[in-house]
Amino acid sequence: MLKPGDRIGILGGGQLARMLALAAAPLGLDCHVYCPDEASPAFQVAARSTVAAYDDEAALAAFAADVAVVTYEFENVPAATAAFLSARVPVLPGPNALATTQDRLAEKDFVNAIGLSTPAYRAVDSLADLERAAAELGRPSVLKTRRFGYDGKGQAMVRPGVDLAEAWNAIGMQPAILEAFVPFEREVSVVAARGADGTVAAFDVCENVHRHHILALTTVPAALGPEASRVAVEHAARIATKLDYVGVLAVEMFALAEDGRERILVNEIAPRVHNSGHWTIEGAETSQFEQHVRAIAGWPLGSPARLGRIEMRNLVGDEAAGWLDMLRDGHAHLHLYGKAEARAGRKMGHVTRVLRG
Amino acid sequence: MLKPGDRIGILGGGQLARMLALAAAPLGLDCHVYCPDEASPAFQVAARSTVAAYDDEAALAAFAADVAVVTYEFENVPAATAAFLSARVPVLPGPNALATTQDRLAEKDFVNAIGLSTPAYRAVDSLADLERAAAELGRPSVLKTRRFGYDGKGQAMVRPGVDLAEAWNAIGMQPAILEAFVPFEREVSVVAARGADGTVAAFDVCENVHRHHILALTTVPAALGPEASRVAVEHAARIATKLDYVGVLAVEMFALAEDGRERILVNEIAPRVHNSGHWTIEGAETSQFEQHVRAIAGWPLGSPARLGRIEMRNLVGDEAAGWLDMLRDGHAHLHLYGKAEARAGRKMGHVTRVLRG
Incomplete structure (x- = not known):
């Protein structure tokens, strides 16, 4: 358990980290923000800052030594970074949550495995997979990269008439899922x-x-x-x-x-x-x-x-x-x-x- | 008028400055906190910090050049500091407010001059003044230094039986006021x-x-x-x-x-x-x-x-x-x-x- 005066490490320096730091201060907790971008908004309100890459082990080790717990403002923290830090200081939410939610396929498998429902989906690792998936799920459907997508990035709509090879190209031929379109309210x-x-x-x-x-x-x-x-x-x-x-x-x-x-x-x-x-x-x-x-x-x-x-x-x-x-x-x-x-x-x-x- | 991205200078680095900085950030404004004490709580949430004395003109000039407006968290900002800064950057609240409120006598004179009431008071610059004032206002009454008092510091109760020379000594024989005791609800x-x-x-x-x-x-x-x-x-x-x-x-x-x-x-x-x-x-x-x-x-x-x-x-x-x-x-x-x-x-x-x- 932390005590007032302890320092929280935050990976990522955007507005979420900034608002976390602004909420930590009234509780008597300092923040140390770690972000490769030196113009990060969270630096302006944090007690300490590190500008370094997420694979800079010397910087990560110094960061871990300076804080009582590490958290993050984005789900795409590299697994190696999370593992390196976890060996030195508690990382919360835990690396298991990161691993599951970084990968759309693992995430959907997990959600269904615990008895909840998702839109229908298929793993897509090749154009052949995509052709089979599109035949099964119908159109429109949505092709999404398994990793590193946010705010619509890494997505392609598969509407009637869309060429599947083009869609596969559009997302960079990366491991993906095809997701049935859901006519949500x-x-x-x-x-x-x-x-x-x-x-x-x-x-x-x-x-x-x-x-x-x-x-x-x-x-x-x-x-x-x-x-x-x-x-x-x-x-x-x-x-x-x-x-x-x-x-x-x-x-x-x-x-x-x-x-x-x-x-x-x-x-x-x-x-x-x-x-x-x-x-x-x-x-x-x-x-x-x-x-x-x-x-x-x-x-x-x-x-x-x-x-x-x-x-x-x-x-x-x-x-x-x-x-x-x-x-x-x-x-x-x-x-x-x-x-x-x-x-x-x-x-x-x-x-x-x-x-x- | 400031615009988002501008920087506010704050004289003093205590909890008031800290909470000011925490309130400025969501409005898109940075803070630069100036305080002689390097362990100031406000430094932990400010974009910039200066640790320097309030009469350090080089540090004050650099501070003024870095900010769009200067404010303060305490009323005992030295008049010379306020004047030095005012010549370079707006200081708000203005030096007039500071001058009036730094001095209990000036403050009470001002309050009465604008038609409001205070407890009865007398200026005390000597033991003779104190003796006359105590005779006029009666006991109990309160002797307060004109400047630099807060949280009860620089005050002495003049109860029946209190030796006036002792009270005058207790507050350091500084320019003071004697204030009638008010039986407030x-x-x-x-x-x-x-x-x-x-x-x-x-x-x-x-x-x-x-x-x-x-x-x-x-x-x-x-x-x-x-x-x-x-x-x-x-x-x-x-x-x-x-x-x-x-x-x-x-x-x-x-x-x-x-x-x-x-x-x-x-x-x-x-x-x-x-x-x-x-x-x-x-x-x-x-x-x-x-x-x-x-x-x-x-x-x-x-x-x-x-x-x-x-x-x-x-x-x-x-x-x-x-x-x-x-x-x-x-x-x-x-x-x-x-x-x-x-x-x-x-x-x-x-x-x-x-x-x-």
């Missing part, structure tokens, strides 16, 4: 924390709207019936428990209308704090960032109670240019991530509104 | 922000309990009638306006019962964020720290609406040792300031509870 997510003692505290179900594969809008509560909401939360809790997870995770799910009932399919697991949970900073009694810090510190979790109806909008690319208008709405909570350059598709900030009472 | 404070455009946004009236001259407990709303609450808020707004103030200030007041009515006397003005406003982090729609940042940035203020009934307890000295029990109450918001050593009388953290609904 809505995309939802559950952000949940699991403590070192096995306690799970889930936030209410979020409803998410993506634009160009990037989260645009989260509203809470999701427009699900009570039974589907209960099921969604249970799914996240079961996943966290079966992974023996410590920290915050997010489970993205599809809600389908089937025979007049709502059905929940698991889409993706993010072994980290999640964009759809940013509203918890003002909208929940304890934020996802504080929950994650409490969990990896071995501390009791806080209350995840929601404090109102929530609307969280991402500021992507030049949308952050409207910051002054957003500040004029004294009830809007503006968050800017301190990124110098507003490139298209780059998450620059978010705005949360909590409708109370 | 309660101590209250109003924390308010004034924007660059003159808008004032006050938080609800706080009721404060001190122990050994150090704030122990703040509850909000204060147990005042609506008329006295209105008057207290108006006092703070008038003081902010008459000082042409930009930023957050706190006005400490005494509430007296006189002829069945509540009367408000101004005790002290703090030209900065204030301990009795720490509850605003979770208990108000916008925190005092964010309000201060918005004000000195030239930005619109946020809503000061209160979100529930408030109880904020300071953790002084070894009271912070109970941190784990406090974390077990998932509804308590624990704040630890990152101070290594828990000396007696040292503010180590605070805990806020917001009773909603």
